Amino acid sequence: MSVRIAKNSGFCFGVKRAIKIALKTSKNNHEIVTLGSIIHNPQMVAKLESENILKVDNIEQIKGRPTIIRSHGIKKEILEELEKNNIEIINATCPYVSKTQDYAKSLSEDGYELIILGDRDHPEVKALRSYVDKEVIIVANADELVDKQFKKVGIISQTTRRVEDLQDLVKKLVPRCHEMRVINTICNATTIRQNSTLALARESDIMIVVGGKNSSNTKMLARICESFVKTYHIETACEIDRKWFKDKQDIGLTAGASTPDWIIVEVYNEILECIGNINKVDKIEDIPGFKEE
Numbered sequence: 001m002s003v004r005i006a007k008n009s010g011f012c013f014g015v016k017r018a019i020k021i022a023l024k025t026s027k028n029n030h031e032i033v034t035l036g037s038i039i040h041n042p043q044m045v046a047k048l049e050s051e052n053i054l055k056v057d058n059i060e061q062i063k064g065r066p067t068i069i070r071s072h073g074i075k076k077e078i079l080e081e082l083e084k085n086n087i088e089i090i091n092a093t094c095p096y097v098s099k100t101q102d103y104a105k106s107l108s109e110d111g112y113e114l115i116i117l118g119d120r121d122h123p124e125v126k127a128l129r130s131y132v133d134k135e136v137i138i139v140a141n142a143d144e145l146v147d148k149q150f151k152k153v154g155i156i157s158q159t160t161r162r163v164e165d166l167q168d169l170v171k172k173l174v175p176r177c178h179e180m181r182v183i184n185t186i187c188n189a190t191t192i193r194q195n196s197t198l199a200l201a202r203e204s205d206i207m208i209v210v211g212g213k214n215s216s217n218t219k220m221l222a223r224i225c226e227s228f229v230k231t232y233h234i235e236t237a238c239e240i241d242r243k244w245f246k247d248k249q250d251i252g253l254t255a256g257a258s259t260p261d262w263i264i265v266e267v268y269n270e271i272l273e274c275i276g277n278i279n280k281v282d283k284i285e286d287i288p289g290f291k292e293e
């Protein structure tokens with residue numbers, strides 16, 4: 001029996017950066033807050049609370065404390081309101097997300113009807129949409145647009161979507177528009193994680209995907225795995241059931257960009273426990289990796 005982890009599993013650049021900024025800020029302040037979850041991982045959010053980095057859900061709850069803007073950004077109106085209220089803002093928005101907001105704005109200002117490929121209820125997409133004053137079309141896939149015709153259309157994507165979905169959207173719209181400008185705003189960290197996970201899922205009998213149930217990129221990894229093999233999306237090791245591994249030889253493990261290493265290690269060790277392997281590890285680097293061809 002083998003248990004292998006997909007390359008690049010766990011924290012991405014933007015998440016590491018946001019947490020580093022929050023921890024650094026908390027050192028010089030009694031208490032700081034994040035407006036919404038700083039990253040989409042409930043266990044990490046709870047851990048940060050022990051460092052006096054508290055999550056609040058609205059401006060009224062801030063009560064004058066320095067406020068960290070989460071990695072996937074906040075709506076423009078909320079940012080303006082924070083400024084108006086003289087709240088100290090520490091912006092931990094991932095630079096790739098900020099860049100996508102700039103693209104949305106400039107495409108719209110240049111007269112393109114904007115289409116965002118993404119989940120309209122996701123905070124990143126809500127924030128992105130707020131940077132455009134005109135109407136915006138948000139779709140989860142190309143089929144939602146049915147036969148709509150366009151004159152001049154600009155297309156961008158939520159940073160965590162699949163490249164294939166963006167390609168499909170473009171392909172289906174080309175015959176229906178006069179002019180199209182596409183900016184691939186899918187973040188590289190997302191694409192790399194999806195490709196490594198896909199490679200491992202193809203060679204596994206079961207996949208365990210670790211990460212927040214509210215994490216868009218983790219859900220996407222689970223979706224990719226599900227099309228090949230039986231897949232379980234879990235947040236922590238407690239959810240594992242040893243029955244899952246009965247008659248399985250090759251067990252694959254992957255984790256979203258907002259999943260901390262310590263949770264991945266706990267999950268790996270719990271899987272070993274279930275299959276009767278005693279070679280537990282202390283750090284993620286010691287988990288056998290899947291070598292891609």
Ligand code: SF4
Nearest residue numbers: 012014094096159187
């Ligand atoms: S997934 Fe990409 S865009 Fe999102 S925080 Fe990580 S690096 Fe930034």
